[in-house]
Amino acid sequence: MARTLAQINAVTSMNLRSMPQRLWTSLSTVVAVALVTGVLLAFLAMSNGFRTTVRGTGSPDVAIFMRKGGGGELNSIITREQVLLIEEAKGIATAADGKPLMSAEMYAVVDGIKRSSGTKANLPLRGVGPNAVGVRRGIRIAAGRMFRTGTPELVVGRAVSKQFKGFELGRTVRLASQNWTVVGEFDAGGSVFESEIWADIALLQGLYQRGSTVQTVRARMENTNALKGLIDYSEADPRLKLDVRAESDFYATQSRGISDLILYMGWPLAIAMSFGALAGALNTMYASVDARMREIATMRAIGFGGLPAFVGTMTESLLLSAVGGVIGALATFVLFDGISAATLGSNFTQVVFSLKLTPELVLQGVILALVIGFAGGVFPAWRAARVPLLAAFRDQ
């Protein structure tokens, strides 16, 4: 046993020391594996970033009321009468003024110009009242101030001012046939709300001729258990019959479709590319075995076993792919981690998110790299282990 280990050690180190002679071939495998890992990780980071942003939106103790069957905020309609009925429900927390802590909100879509491409994209314009910040957690005016009720002022999420043109503090923008002044920028902990524009609801209802209807009502519950009561309350009243869900749950459902779609694109692509890289790795390793044929045969002739030759080749392959995987992961981290992207979310509006690489994702990338290394090493290693002794005596 110890002798075998010593042999493996000797052959493997000989193997690795001869790698510089095959510098370019070895490098091509490293780079090919790095590219595959990079593509996979870019997709995983995209999917994860989108999911993190959308999932991170909403609290479990906020109930969101929408019309049934609408699916999103945009298609929902709630009348003034229904809003008043919701105010009567039990289980809603009380605001400082003694009234229920809830926010009836209007939701519309306006055009923004993306900085990256200069093209138009749908931005959510949310009409809110005084309780909008209070109902949610973690909304903070990061610059400027909140808009004043009844004035054409608006505040924008951080992602909006970062990704779209013309929303800098103090600028005037024309939205919904009205000139607005951007007076504040808010931070919402990286959630979807940061991709939104907020303005006074009464003003918007007028502009959009919506009367007193709203799209959604958010209510802070006394605790998460109150949700059941609110659902029952809504079902019991034929005038309501609204869809009531925890806000966190609502966003979690929304995140799934698109982040899954990104995953379903990323994995097959990465796997297909892996086969390409695998072909390269196999060529490299076969070339490596061919180049060392005489050397291996000589070792065999003087009494070394087949196993050390196998392990030596395997180690070389795994090492090359591991290096490739790590380089791919590092490159993805440097190039893509934290960069912003935006796509059409399920509400038909843009969701700005950051690509996010996590250790688990990096691990998946490196595992893929090692699988390539293993598959690319095992057959050539098998050949190495079975090199005929005669090869030692052949010329060239």
Next chain:
Amino acid sequence: MTFLQLIRKNLFRKKLRTFLTTVAIFIAFAIFGVLATFQNALNAGADTASADRLIVTNKINFTLSMPIAYVGRVATVPGVKIVSHANWFGGYYQEPKNFLVALAVDPQTYLDLYPEYVLPKAQRDAFLADRGSIIVGKGLAEQFKWKLGDRIPIKSNIFRQRNGSDTWDFTVAGIMTPGGAGVDVTFVAFHYDYFKETRSFGGDTIGWMILKTESAKENERIARAIDTMFANSPFETETKTEQAFNKAFTEQLGDLGFIVTSIVGSAFATILLIVGNTMMLTVRERTNEIAVLKTIGFTSQRIFRLVIGESLLLAMIGGLLGLGAAFALSLALANMFAGRIGVLAFSPGTALIGVGLMLALGFLTGLLPAVRAMRLDVVTALGRK
């Protein structure tokens, strides 16, 4: 034996190596073909859009509506041939996951405007005559097993009937087939008048207008005339060519072009390395043979062509197989994605770009080894000093 045969013999000398390299090339080209097909499908709206059709939407955002009275006013603008209008229904069949592009349209003008949605005369007449009827795309009819004369319930996630129901029942009057490559008929359309009368809100509004102009040259003037006409009204408009509108819509999804280019770029960077390396290895192994060929009178240029020819042949074999697979795959995927992202069809343009890429790959990977082979000094290579 010919020169080409010699190249072929060379290429298939190390069968395993050539096979593996071909696999790598095959995969890169398959990825290219499939992604290009997807990208084409997403852009198809822009490509197949007629140049003389304009779309008029609410200026604030295309999800907002405008009064139906606009249709009559747009018709008076000189140069406008036909005006039609449509309304987004937010439709689905049975369950929300069976999402349908469902439009409430003005039937006569709509069909006049879109001759690429082909309906047999009898079906067209039946549709125009029955205001409670619907026309459906062929793919959808197959998917949901709808036949002419069927009553089908279509649900809306936006609208309600006056009786509170979210379901409208329609009679299938016609099944549309695409009138050309890239034409997407995975949608359903029914009478706006009927929809307007039965819906509980929305009043006399429509989603957008489509119009045909006398000539594409007039487009800009007409668009300006329409938008000026409604400026400063509560419903300002924005008029664009259908192409521009469709393109803007696709761009909302994100910078797909960048993503596709990056993936295809990395796939090709990978094979460039792998194939280039293999060719280099091959030439190095054949040093002696190349020297012999030169000795018996092969000129350097001929040796260069021999090596470049081999890398080109390799790229062509792998590339054509890859494009073939992409073609087959896009046929298979076309059904899976029917109605979601336009028509998935492998285009001749993609094939052409693919062949261009093969040539580029062949030249790039063969160049260095070929130059090396060409410069090879016979005296040194044969050790004849």
Next chain:
Amino acid sequence: MSEALIVLKSVGKRYTRGKQKVQIFDHLDMAIPKQDFVAVMGPSGSGKTTLLNLLGGIDRPSEGQIQFDGKRMDNLGESRLAAFRASNVGFIFQFYNLMPMLSAAQNVELPLLLTSLGPKARRERVKTALAIVSLSDRARHKPSELSGGQQQRVAIARAIVSDPKLLLCDEPTGDLDRETAGEILGMLQTLNRDLGKTIVMVTHDPEAARFAKRILHLDKGHFSEKDLSA
């Protein structure tokens, strides 16, 4: 003796090997008559191979002139030299140097790819060449399926298929046993005698050299001659 096929006039050849300058030939004069069969012998480093390289147009002299059939060839460009080799010279190497992926017939056909002959004419030529070396029955075999002697015969067929005037042989029997070597050398003799090929053969085997008409001894870049034809 008939007129000269190759004439070397005051040929000099120098190499730089590393930092060392090596003078192989200095003012070498030589004439090889048409239909001659010369064996060149000499210790290693004496310039035997360099001489073959110069005669075959693989290498160019540092000074002096080389004439082939009355025309200067030392000043030809690279591609003209290649064309010269293709039509005038056949090479036979010690290790045969056949293309492993081609059959015997295809190996023989290789030089014909450089000619304007049509497929049919080429096939005829290949057939004839293989018949001359008595290998017609091995036409479809790969080199790996042939013995050393057979491989060398294929190489000879390849060398004569385009009907060159000059055959250059570099230790053609160096890798063969005595008996097979005899066959190969006999074949060269026949080519010289019956087909009128001029042959220059480098060898260090006196037995092999005896098949030639005359033997040149090369030592330190200079010849001494022994005529065997008399």
